[in-house]
Amino acid sequence: MFKKILIANRGEIALRVIRAAREMGIVSVAVHSTADSDAMHVRMADESVCIGPPSSQQSYLSIPSIIAACEITGAEAIHPGYGFLSENAGFVQIIEDHGLTFIGPTAAHIRIMGDKITAKDTMKELGVPCVPGSDGGVPTVEDAKRIGEEIGYPVIIKATAGGGGKGMKVAQTAADMERAFMTARAEGKSNFGNDEVYIEKYLTTPRHIEIQVFGDGKGRAVHLGERDCSLQRRHQKVFEEAPGPSITESERARIGKVCADAMANINYIGAGTIEFLYENGEFYFIEMNTRLQVEHPVTEGIFGVDLVREQIRVASGMDMSFTQENLKINGHAIEVRINAEKLPNFSPCPGKITQYHAPGGLGVRMDSALYDGYSIPPYYDSLIGKLIVHGRDRPEALARLKRALGELIVDGVDTTIPLFHALLEEKDVLTGDYNIHWLEHWLETNLGDA
Numbered sequence: 001m002f003k004k005i006l007i008a009n010r011g012e013i014a015l016r017v018i019r020a021a022r023e024m025g026i027v028s029v030a031v032h033s034t035a036d037s038d039a040m041h042v043r044m045a046d047e048s049v050c051i052g053p054p055s056s057q058q059s060y061l062s063i064p065s066i067i068a069a070c071e072i073t074g075a076e077a078i079h080p081g082y083g084f085l086s087e088n089a090g091f092v093q094i095i096e097d098h099g100l101t102f103i104g105p106t107a108a109h110i111r112i113m114g115d116k117i118t119a120k121d122t123m124k125e126l127g128v129p130c131v132p133g134s135d136g137g138v139p140t141v142e143d144a145k146r147i148g149e150e151i152g153y154p155v156i157i158k159a160t161a162g163g164g165g166k167g168m169k170v171a172q173t174a175a176d177m178e179r180a181f182m183t184a185r186a187e188g189k190s191n192f193g194n195d196e197v198y199i200e201k202y203l204t205t206p207r208h209i210e211i212q213v214f215g216d217g218k219g220r221a222v223h224l225g226e227r228d229c230s231l232q233r234r235h236q237k238v239f240e241e242a243p244g245p246s247i248t249e250s251e252r253a254r255i256g257k258v259c260a261d262a263m264a265n266i267n268y269i270g271a272g273t274i275e276f277l278y279e280n281g282e283f284y285f286i287e288m289n290t291r292l293q294v295e296h297p298v299t300e301g302i303f304g305v306d307l308v309r310e311q312i313r314v315a316s317g318m319d320m321s322f323t324q325e326n327l328k329i330n331g332h333a334i335e336v337r338i339n340a341e342k343l344p345n346f347s348p349c350p351g352k353i354t355q356y357h358a359p360g361g362l363g364v365r366m367d368s369a370l371y372d373g374y375s376i377p378p379y380y381d382s383l384i385g386k387l388i389v390h391g392r393d394r395p396e397a398l399a400r401l402k403r404a405l406g407e408l409i410v411d412g413v414d415t416t417i418p419l420f421h422a423l424l425e426e427k428d429v430l431t432g433d434y435n436i437h438w439l440e441h442w443l444e445t446n447l448g449d450a
């Protein structure tokens, strides 16, 4: 087992990893930009190294600075968290070239899944059901129009390098195709430096269901059920739950086994998420994330396992501490993402926290790097906390969420907390009757958010 690890991230996810490391008796090293000198992850880690100015490019994304921080502190392994360098295959290669260990999958697996076309081809070969669409990349508008006719409108044009909801455009009819195609390409080029796009059938009322997988890199892999992350704004998740209210035990076992077998087949190591759209009882693969997800705590809640601990274990060469047989679902968990954003437009709202109080009590978990007097810097994303609740069943989890939200105080900046108070009054949310478009419609009707 490692003696010291470095966390190449900030905010709540850096704390999450530090906590797991501490329970395992591993010394933690935080890295930070000059804007984060007073951040909680720096205070909580055993050691810290300043790696650059506020801009992410020059700090959290600066590979030479992170490698240097490992060399200075003697850290043997790097946990990337999510975002930043977590899905950067080149980073993994450099880590290995320096005799260090990446706590995550291999560079090869990151590369395969990072390109959505290659990912789809690979999954298809592994027997995972996919959304019908183009066979690989679509080079010209003429090709796009032909494929649109073949698979039938509406269709979605996606940048193969896309992520975070960027580089995706829907064409409702043939008349929309040229504009959608050009915009998706342009977004792919400007955000990810790659203008290749592909086309999928646009499913009109699906749910977003994702399967948590975990492999030991030695041919063994398990699944930890699904999360329903259908409540999204602009393809970004805001509310996640496990188990999915619409998924039956036999569906879970079926799709879970397909995913676990696929991962065993490719010798996958560490945590991963296989994302599907789910409509009329069918699962359609859309992409795989080769890292820990923001919403992993709901899975931890219902299975009672520490996924970060498992990531560190398998990265150090140990076995997973669970088998498929002893992974049993217990109750229901829900996570809501607390962002420093101003409603109704969700514009980022950095600033000083004048008062912070985290909720507590049975079944309540608050993952946040906030503290009284903390100043949220304007340079990074707006997620400032995740409130996760666990109950014996869904109604209990919902009641607990409402109670915990009532205790949560974040003063000084605008946050998404009022959104969740309002959503918990909605019948569809209470019954779990929603799909990936539900929230956008609700926001339009109730907040005038376009």
Ligand code: ADP
Residues within 6 Å of the ligand: 131, 156, 162, 163, 164, 165, 166, 168, 200, 201, 202, 203, 204, 206, 208, 232, 235, 275, 277, 286, 287, 436
């Ligand atoms: P990203 O990598 O940007 O997160 P994904 O491929 O995971 O992109 O898709 C994000 C979201 O976009 C999905 O959860 C879903 O809401 C929507 N989406 C993606 N593909 C389709 C599709 N074929 N039909 C309908 N909605 C889709």
